[in-house]
Amino acid sequence: MNTNKFMRSVRLRESACQGCINCIKYCPTQAIRVHNGKAHIIDKFCIDCGRCIRYCPHHAKVAVYDPLSVINNFKYTVALPAPSLYAQYNNLTNVDIVLNALLKLGFDDVYEVSAAAELVSEASREYIKEHAEEAPFISSACPSVVRLIRVKFPSLISRLLPIKAPVEVAAELARAKAMKKTGLKPEEIGIIFISPCPSKVSYARAPLGIEKSNIDNVVAIKDVYPLLLPHMKHDDSQLLPLSNSGRIGIGWSNAGGEVGGLLVDNYLAADGIVNILRVLEELEDEKLHGLTFVELNACNGGCVGGTLTVENAYIATTKTKRLVKYQPVSRNHLEDNPELGNIYWADNVEYEPVFRLGNTFKESLQMMGEVEKLTARFPGLDCGSCGAPTCQTLAEDIVRGDATPNDCIYVLRSNIADLSEKIRHLMQPKGSGNPSASSKETLSGEDQALLKQYIQELTGELASFGVPEHLRPHGEPEGKHTGNEVNRS
């Protein structure tokens, strides 16, 4: 069993986080909360799609990945360039220019992910043909899609194509090839993926569908891209012929690329996490008919839209199309790759009911009843001020014990108004129209005790609402300040 099954590579840079609510609003799985002025990512809800990285205006969401210096940790290293790497460069006509530059950068060899992708395409074609009655199948190449289905769409898990992702197949073949060539032990060889997204970083460390990945380290396209440029001034005659992939393999970098290699007519290819969520809902409800294959990419435009890329996703899409125009359709075949032990998943992906409220149905039912009651108390504005993306999620957080009703500024405001009203009423001398005249004298001991209690409750209410330190007025103790506020109203 995978111990870090909710491992994620999207992280918070706390110093940069301003506690705004942009990320909580954009997170497709409602995995982020803002508490005490800082965002918090909830591991089990996060699918590593990287959308918060894109939308955070303060650049407080970052992806963790390995530095290129990891190549020094091994006796021999093989670079696995994602096909989306090629799409970063202008006027690239020959993939060998990039692959040769990778060698000059310090890698001992390269193995194109696009070459392995052609094997995955071939295996997929066979699998779909043999299991035609179980269609539609959902592509499993995007780790965020697999993770999304695992937590949100239990009935669709069985539709995931149980075939390893191209990068995994590439890693396996690259290691086998390197061992044969060098005689080194497997651990002396570093298989390093040059990735367009953080999702693959998590995949390499905690894969789904297989027990352990053959990928040793994952570096970012955006790190490698500029370092390759000086090595790309070339003389065609000096280039080693390294490239070995065709139109199908390189095409995988774009949305629609995977289905392009399947040669099926009835398919759906959706990209962008919000769009794929809608497709999965409709698939689950059996509203989509007659489909053989469903390709889903979490990023807009496909892998070229990953958060670790440099080029605009749509320009990159065009560049890929231009690059493959004169390539042969496919240059890799399963029968030529006997080193590849098994291209299919070895493990089942298990449903993780992380959104379930309680541990049992009875408990969940009771908790949902409370959620409904709480939701009815909230204004339904989904304003995010409480730090949860919607009133409903706040209610769920409260029922799970992770928040309180006073986190809702409207509930808090009405509680304060209620208490202020009680105080005003108390301070009003009985039978007198002028409250400010001599309220002190007219308060009985009992009333004074009540007043003290109200004021305590009031300051308690105010203190319960997390005001970030930097927004608090300076030089004034919190209690006194809130006291003034009360008198003013």
Next chain:
Amino acid sequence: MNDTLTFRYTIDGDDFTRAGEASSSVKNKLKQLGLDSDVIRKVAIAMYEGEINMVIHADGGEITVSVSDSDITMILADRGPGIPDVDQAMQEGFSTARPEVRSLGFGAGMGLPNMKRYTDEMKIDTVIGEGTTITMKVYI
């Protein structure tokens, strides 16, 4: 039976783009309850078909969904024209949907048969000119 939870939905008439919102909401609640995905699927499909029917034929209506520890009960009540011949309406392929509705891909005459197929109990109470109430149960 104080462990029963009830959800109410108002369905707007003639708005195909929004039909399915209620069944989708129920589906997500049932997932949060940790119910078996097969039960969820049955409820979602039966309720979606019912929702669509209300939009096509009855200018909307009300749906009440109750979840207890033994079953999920869906009551779909509308003030539509009523169903003149229930047996005929239950036949696969029989449809009285208008051509423009059919052109949108609805009204294939599978609504009621599917609702029956995906539920464990189904009861139709209909009065011509007054409306129809369909009660469906899916056992847990």
